Amino acid sequence: MVYADLHMHSSHSEDSDAGMESMIESSIEKGLKCICFTEHMDMDFPQNEEGLSFEVDTDEYHSHYLECREKYAERIKILFGIEYGLQKHLTKRCSEYVNSYPFDMVIGSSHIVNGKDPYYSMYYEGRSEREAYLEYFESVLENVKLFDDFDIYGHLDYVVRYGPNKDKFYSYSVYSDILDEILINIIKKGKGIEINTGGLFCGRCSDTNPCPDIVKRYKELKGEIITVGADAHKPDAVGYAFDRAENILKEAGFEYYCIFENRRPEFIKLL
Numbered sequence: 001m002v003y004a005d006l007h008m009h010s011s012h013s014e015d016s017d018a019g020m021e022s023m024i025e026s027s028i029e030k031g032l033k034c035i036c037f038t039e040h041m042d043m044d045f046p047q048n049e050e051g052l053s054f055e056v057d058t059d060e061y062h063s064h065y066l067e068c069r070e071k072y073a074e075r076i077k078i079l080f081g082i083e084y085g086l087q088k089h090l091t092k093r094c095s096e097y098v099n100s101y102p103f104d105m106v107i108g109s110s111h112i113v114n115g116k117d118p119y120y121s122m123y124y125e126g127r128s129e130r131e132a133y134l135e136y137f138e139s140v141l142e143n144v145k146l147f148d149d150f151d152i153y154g155h156l157d158y159v160v161r162y163g164p165n166k167d168k169f170y171s172y173s174v175y176s177d178i179l180d181e182i183l184i185n186i187i188k189k190g191k192g193i194e195i196n197t198g199g200l201f202c203g204r205c206s207d208t209n210p211c212p213d214i215v216k217r218y219k220e221l222k223g224e225i226i227t228v229g230a231d232a233h234k235p236d237a238v239g240y241a242f243d244r245a246e247n248i249l250k251e252a253g254f255e256y257y258c259i260f261e262n263r264r265p266e267f268i269k270l271l
Ligand SMILES: [Zn+2]
Pocket: 083, 109, 111, 154, 155
């Protein structure tokens, strides 16, 4: 069983209205022993229809986190994290930001690619799925090489949640060259990946992000650092499909998964 959900949002993120306490209480009910809040910090997020900014008020978030950590200390371990939106021009600002707060873990995520948001259909218009997905992966590779201030690369193939055909024609083998390069660079830097079950919960994907074959390949390439997160934005999504994540880990040959404290991985045996 995987007892730690290391990717979740609360109302401190612009796209969630769940109170931190409700996320924690749901986590306790589901038998989790450790969770990490990873609110959104997407600097320079492009203008969008909904007018969302995705920049957390970190001081407010941190003080609320400290209150909750104390209140629930006997019942669950709560970690302080951030999901930082990587864009190639943000390396310096990312570094300054993440080192200004006592984060336990930093998830680096690609939400914006060359100024465009793959969440919207405009990103896919006028080109093939392959071109659109490749642009995403090329940008991930660029970010992996440019950034040092992240611990875990978030939902590595996130783009397939939103393409016109989602993951219907997508597999590791179609993009193996660039995906291998991404994984090799993550491993070389001593960083990790996550198994994100958020796309399953919202019904956009038939599998986790990244897909199980990428997790398998990561292990073959000697990747060891891996976390599991449901990317929950509401209480009932916490810990979603963790039995599936556990199977993916075991089938890939993992005997451990990770939690992070003070930006250092701790390996938890899969029982
Ligand atoms: Zn994300």
